Amino acid sequence: MPVNLKTKKQLASRVFKVGVNRVVFDSDHLDDVADAITRENIRSLFTANTIRIKPIVGTSRGRAKVKKIQKKKRGVGQGSKKGRKGARIGKKEVYVIKVRSLRYRLKIAKDRKEITNKEFWALYKKIGGNTVRNIAHLRTLIDETISKRKG
Known part of the structure; x- marks a missing residue:
């Protein structure tokens, strides 16, 4: 027994x-x-x-995570968008992202000693004043300042 x-x-x-x-x-x-x-x-x-x-057996979140990712992707195609471009992402947010990326690129150029400190601040102010359109435009401005200094 x-x-x-x-x-x-x-x-x-x-x-x-x-x-x-x-x-x-x-x-x-x-x-x-x-x-x-x-x-x-x-x-x-x-x-x-x-x-x-016995070890604790919890509920797996794997499938739930996949579902969440799928749900996030839905309705972001061109046909599902309503309102103008500024309705989905604001002007200020776009500006902040652009300025940060440009300042980062400018800092890299200064660290590589491509431009002097004075040239750096001149370009920095142009970025802040929204004169610089994009990274390609910044690159041309940096090249112009380098050629101006050498010429």
Whole structure:
């Protein structure tokens, strides 16, 4: 007749601070578990792998993440757009992104010693004043300043 080990399972769950359902006894050493009456006995059985604790099995978020990505992609095609260009992304946001990228490129040019500090600040002000259209335009302005200095 099998021994009722419900109390041992409850004791083990309290010792290891886990749920009762996560405590598993080794079926070959059930008599050892039945003999264990103190918390210390339970701990020694755990080190001997007679008592095991099942790992937590959570809900996988993998499929949910894929669905979220798919949902984000929907309705961004040309046919789904309503309103003018500035309705989806504001003028200021466009300006800020442009200015930051141009300033970054300008900083790289200064670090490479392509332009002097004075030339850097002259171009920096042009970027801030929205005179520079894009990176290609900035590149031509940098080339012009280099040629002006050399010529």
